[in-house]
Amino acid sequence: MVKSKDFFQVVEERRSMRAFAPTPVEAEKLKRILEVVNRAPSAGNLQGYEIFVVRKAEQKQALVKAAYDQQFIAEAPLVLIFCANPARSAVRYRERGENLYSVQDATIACTYAMLAATALGLSSVWVGAFDEQAVRRAADIPADLTPVAMLPVGYASELPPATPRRSLDEIVHER
Template identity: 40%
Template sequence: MNSSEFFDFLFTRSSVRDFTELEIEDEEIQYILKCARTAPSAGNRESWDVVIVTDEGIREDLADAAFGQEHIKKAPVILVVCTNYVRSMSQYGERGILYAMEDATIASTYMMLAAHSLRLQTCWTGAFDDETVCEILDLPQHARPVALLAVGHGNLPEYRSERMPLEEHVHEETW
C-alpha cells in the first residue's frame, strides 16, 4: 500500500451509528483483536483488556448506561475496551494510570482500523456511566472502561464531518 492508498483508507473510515442486522463472524472478531495486539504500548505492558459483548440484553443495558445511545443496542458486537491498571502500575507506579489509558486508546484505534479493513463499520462511544458499565460487565477494580466500540455492518452517513484545518493543530518549536 502506498501513502496515497493509506490516506484514502484512513479518510474513508467513518463513525457509523446505523447498523444492519447482519452478524459478524467469530473469525472477524478474532482478526480485529489480533490486530489490536500489534498496537504500541508503554513498556510493552499491553495494559488493556476487552470484553466482547454480543448478548442482546447486555447490549441493551450498555445502551442505557451510554445515556440511551441506540447504536450500542443495534450493533451486533460491542467491544468494551478497558484499561488494566495492574499491568502498567506494576512497572510505572501512579504514572501507569496514564499509560494504561493510552494503551487502551491506541488498541481501540487499531481495532477500528482492523474492522475498517474488513469493510465493517465502527463507532467509538466514550459517553457512558463508568460505574454502571463496570457493574453490568462485572469488571474488576483494576479495570476501567475506556470505549464502547460498536462493530457491525452499517450504513455510512450521507455526509462526512468537516475537519479543522491542520494549522489549527500544529505548532512549531513552541506553542
C-alpha cells in the same frame, strides 16, 4: 484470508457509524481485528488493557442505558469494551502507569480496532460517554479495570458524510 483495504483508503472512508444492519460479524473478521489490536504499541510492552466482547441483547441494552440511551449500541451485533488495567502498568511505571499509560494503551488498542474494522469493510463508532460503574455492571467487568471506550462493530446501514476538521495550520505549531 479476508480481503482488506489500503491504509489511506481506510482513513479516508472511516466514519462514526450510528446505524447498523443486523448482519452478524464473521468470526474470522473479529479474530483479525483482535489480532491487529494485539500488535498495537503499549507502554513498556505491558499491554495495560483488557477487552470485553459483548453480544447478548440483554447486556447490550444495559450498555445503552449505561451510555445515556445511545440506542445504536444495541443495534450493533457486537460491542468491544476497552478497559485500562492500571495495576498492570503500575508494576513498572507506578502513578504514571496507573493513571496515564494504561489509559493510553487502552485508547490505542481501541483505535487499532476501529481502523482494522474499517479495513475489513465493517463500521464502528467510538463511544466514550458512559457511566463507568454501569458499564462494569452490564458486562461483568472487574472493579480494578477502568472502561475507557466502547466500540460497537457491525455492518453499516447508512453512509454518513465525512465530518469537517480543523485546518493543519491551526493544529500544527512549528517551533
